Amino acid sequence: MNRVLVTRLDSDGDVLLAGPAIRAVARRAEVTLLVSPAGEQAARMLPGVAEVVAWSCPWSGYTPPPVDAPQIRALVDLLAASRFDAALVLTSAHQSPLPAALLLKLAGVGWVGAISADYPGSLLDLRLRDAPGHEVQRALTLAEAAGYAPDPADDLRLAVRRPLPDPRVAVPGLPAGAYVAVHPGASVPARAPTPDHAARIVKALAGSGWPVVVTGGPQETALTAEVSAGIAVDLGGRTGFTQLAAVLDGASCLVSGNTGPAHLAAAVGTPVVSLFAPVVPRERWAPWGVPLRVLGEQAAPCAGSRARQCPVPGHPCLSGIDPDAVVAAVAELAAGARPPGPGRARSGGRTPRGRGSGRYPER
Numbered sequence: 001m002n003r004v005l006v007t008r009l010d011s012d013g014d015v016l017l018a019g020p021a022i023r024a025v026a027r028r029a030e031v032t033l034l035v036s037p038a039g040e041q042a043a044r045m046l047p048g049v050a051e052v053v054a055w056s057c058p059w060s061g062y063t064p065p066p067v068d069a070p071q072i073r074a075l076v077d078l079l080a081a082s083r084f085d086a087a088l089v090l091t092s093a094h095q096s097p098l099p100a101a102l103l104l105k106l107a108g109v110g111w112v113g114a115i116s117a118d119y120p121g122s123l124l125d126l127r128l129r130d131a132p133g134h135e136v137q138r139a140l141t142l143a144e145a146a147g148y149a150p151d152p153a154d155d156l157r158l159a160v161r162r163p164l165p166d167p168r169v170a171v172p173g174l175p176a177g178a179y180v181a182v183h184p185g186a187s188v189p190a191r192a193p194t195p196d197h198a199a200r201i202v203k204a205l206a207g208s209g210w211p212v213v214v215t216g217g218p219q220e221t222a223l224t225a226e227v228s229a230g231i232a233v234d235l236g237g238r239t240g241f242t243q244l245a246a247v248l249d250g251a252s253c254l255v256s257g258n259t260g261p262a263h264l265a266a267a268v269g270t271p272v273v274s275l276f277a278p279v280v281p282r283e284r285w286a287p288w289g290v291p292l293r294v295l296g297e298q299a300a301p302c303a304g305s306r307a308r309q310c311p312v313p314g315h316p317c318l319s320g321i322d323p324d325a326v327v328a329a330v331a332e333l334a335a336g337a338r339p340p341g342p343g344r345a346r347s348g349g350r351t352p353r354g355r356g357s358g359r360y361p362e363r
Contacts, residue, residue, distance in 0.1 A: 001028075001029060001030050002028065002029040002030070002085040002086065003029065003030050003032065003082065003083065003084050003085050004025050004029040004030070004031055004032070004084060004085060004086050004087065004088065005031075005032050005033075005034055005079065005082070005084040005086075005087040005088075005104070005109065006018070006021075006022055006025060006031055006032070006033050006034070006087070006088050006090060007033075007034040007035075007087065007088070007089050007090060007100050007104075008033065008034075008035055008039060008043075008090045008091075009034070009035060009036045009039070009055075009057040009059075009060040009061075009100065010035075010036060010038070010039055010060055010061065010092070011036070011038040011039055011061070011187065011260055012038065012039050012041055012042035012241065012260040012263075012264070013042070013259065013260030013261075013262070013263040013264070014039060014092065014135070015033075015035055015039035015042040015043050015046070016042045016046070016158050016160075016260070016263040016264060016266075016267050017135045017136050017139070017158065017263060017288065018046075018090050018139050019046050019047070019048075019158050019159055019267065020136055020139070020140055020150065020154070020156045020157070020158070021088075021090065021136075021139035021140045021142065021143040021148075022046055022048050022049060023047055023048040023150065023151070023154060023159075024140065024143045024144070024148045024149060024150040024151070024154075025048070025088065025143055025146075025148040026047075026048030026049070026050075027148065027149075027150075027151055028147075028148055029085070029086075029148070030050045030051075031048055031049050031050055031051075032049075032050060032051040032052070032053060032082065032084070033046070033049045033051070033052050033053070034053045034055060034079075035052065035053070035054055035055075036054065036055065036056060036057050036060060036061055037054050037056060038061060039054075040052060040054040041240075041241035041242075042241065042260075042264075045160040045161050045241070045242065045245065046159075046160065046161070047159050047160070047161055053078070053079075055071075055075050056068075056071070057100075059099050060095065062187060062188070062308070072103065075103065075107075076103055076106050076107045077107075079103070079104065079107035079108075079109065080107040080108045083108075084104075084107075084109050085110070085111070086109065086110070086111040086112070086113070086146070087104045087109045087111070087112045087113070088112075088113050088114065088142055088143065088146055089101055089104070089112065089113070089114035090114075090139050090142065091114065091115065092135065092284075093130055093138070093284065094306065096116065096117070096118050097114035097115065097116050097124070098114075098116065098118055098120055098123055098124075100114075101114060101120065101123040101124055102123055105122075105123060110125075111125045111126075112124055112125055112126075113125060113126030113127075113128075113142060113145070113146045114126070114127065114128070114142065115127075115128045115129070115130050115138065115141075115142055116128075117129070117130055126142075126145060126146055128141065128142055128145055132283065133283070133284070134283065134284055134285075134286075134288060135284050135285060135288075136156070136158075136288045136289075138284075140156065155289070156289070157266070157267075157269070157288065157289035157290070158263065158266045158267035158288055158289060159267055160245055160264075160267045160268060164242065164245055164246045164249050164268070165242065165243065165246045166246070167243075167246040167247045167249065167250035168250070170239075170242075170243045170246045170247075171235060171238060171239055171243055171246070171247055173233055174213060174233065174247065174250070175211035175213070175233065177211070178210075178211070178252045178334070178339065179210065179211040179212065179213055179233075179250070179251055179252065180205055180210045180211070180212050180213075180251060180252055180253050180254075180255065180330055180334070180339075181212075181213050181214075181215055181247060181248055181251040181253070181254045181255070181256075181265075181270075182198065182201065182202055182205070182212055182213070182214050182215070182227070182232070182254075182255045182256070183214075183215045183216065183254065183255070183256040183257070183259065183261045183262070184198035184214065184216065184220075184223055184224065184227045184256075184257075185216050185217070185220045185223050185224075185257075185259070186257045186258065186259035187259060187260070188259070188279075188308050189308065189309055189310070190277055190279050190302065190307045190308055190309055190310045190311075190315075191257045191258040191259060191276075191277045191279065191280075192257040192259065192275075192277075192318075193257060193275050193315075193318045193319070193321075194315055194318070194319060195223055195226050195227055197318065197319050197321075197323075198227045199226060199227045199229050200323045201255060201321075201323045201326050202214060202227055202228065202229065202231065202232050203229070203231060203323070204323035204324060204326065204327050205255070205323075205326070205327055205330065206231045206232060208327045208331075208339060209339035210252075210327075210330065210339040211232075211233070211339070212228075212231070212232035212233070213232060213233040213235055213247065213251070214227050214228040214232045214233065214234055214235060214236065215235045215236070215239060215244060215247065215248075215261060216235070216236040216237065217236075217237065218237040220236050220237070221236040221237045222236075223236065224236025224237075235247065241264075244261065244264060245264055245267070245268055248261065248264055248265045248268050248270050249268040249269070249270065251265070251270050252270075252271075252330075252333075252334035253270065253271045253272070253273060253330045253333050253334045254270055254271070254272050254273070255272075255273045255275065255326055255330065256272065256273075256274065256275065257274075257275045257276070257277065257318070258274065258275075258276050258277060258280065258285055258286075262274060262287045263287060263288070265287065265290070266287040266288050266289060266290045269290060270290065271290055271291035271292065271333035271334060272287040272290060272291075272292050272293075272333075273292075273293050273295065273326055273329045273330055273333065274286055274287055274292060274293070274294045274295065274296075275295055275296055275318050275321060275326075276294045276295070276296045276298070277296060277300075277302065277310075277315075277317050277318055278296065278297070278298045278299070278300055278302060278303040278304070278317055279302050279303070279304070279305050279306055279307045280304075280306060281304065282294055282298060291333045292333075293329040293332065293333060295321045295325060295326065295329065296317050296318050296320075296321060297316065297317040297320055298317075300312065300316060300317035302317060
């Protein structure tokens with residue numbers, strides 16, 4: 001079997017979005033995935049990945065490291081020793097694949113494919129022009145052009161390796177029955193609701209009868225404590241990536257900004273209410289392939305700006321979302337798993353979720 005290197009040098013959410021394309025490549029080749037440390041957790045959970053190489057890339061990420069020539073030479077030597085038959089460089093539309101392609105050519109990879117707006121010279125053996133569409137579709141288009149067609153039986157949704165742990169064993173203290181997860185943070189502040197707004201959403205959900213869990217990483221414990229406000233289960237800093245996947249797998253719905261856990265929820269099949277700031281286009285970045293409601297003013301002045309900090313006072317694109325609209329969206333998406341409500345018994349178990357059909361699922 002051929003050995004193919006796939007690169008996606010971004011965060012966990014970006015790596016999850018590459019999953020359907022990686023599964024397509026894995027039908028015909030053994031796949032090694034080259035990722036940044038910020039994407040390594042997701043990479044190790046993707047079906048179809050035989051090996052993961054993590055490398056701190058100096059041209060990608062929110063705080064890229066300085067160029068380290070010895071480290072780059074060590075990576076080139078490692079890739080050369082692996083003798084890959086081909087490589088696909090997956091990027092987002094605003095990124096160039098050419099720095100990675102140059103390293104791959106230096107490592108002796110004889111065939112490299114990518115989507116590139118820039119003239120590639122001799123760096124690419126397959127160069128596609130960019131086209132509108134979701135990031136999942138973008139990666140799949142490259143895989144198919146390279147000769148790696150998806151399995152006709154694959155519904156092309158995001159996925160993680162299973163089985164996942166039982167969430168109530170992995171994370172003690174979860175509600176006994178149906179619950180909603182709220183993830184108030186984001187690696188890019190402009191894409192997250194303000195803490196007070198997230199707290200009002202949690203209060204509205206709890207007031208409608210939903211048990212709520214608030215998730216967040218080790219650096220977000222102050223945020224999750226503020227947002228949970230004593231009325232929700234505070235999971236801030238209590239879940240690794242696999243545990244978070246299990247918590248989201250057990251949830252009836254996730255409420256989140258445009259950030260990695262929204263894509264992780266999609267990868268475990270959980271509906272998402274997306275509080276989506278339009279600094280990047282929803283057509284490319286909304287959660288993929290699950291029941292979805294997108295809330296937020298998509299025509300706000302920040303639209304398309306790629307801003308990391310909100311450039312508009314008051315963060316109106318998200319702060320204008322009525323918490324009752326979030327409650328209504330959750331009720332619609334989680335119709336098969338009604339909240340226990342005041343005085344109502346909480347039954348265990350979860351409602352099976354429909355998987356849909358079609359080559360590129362509705363979002």
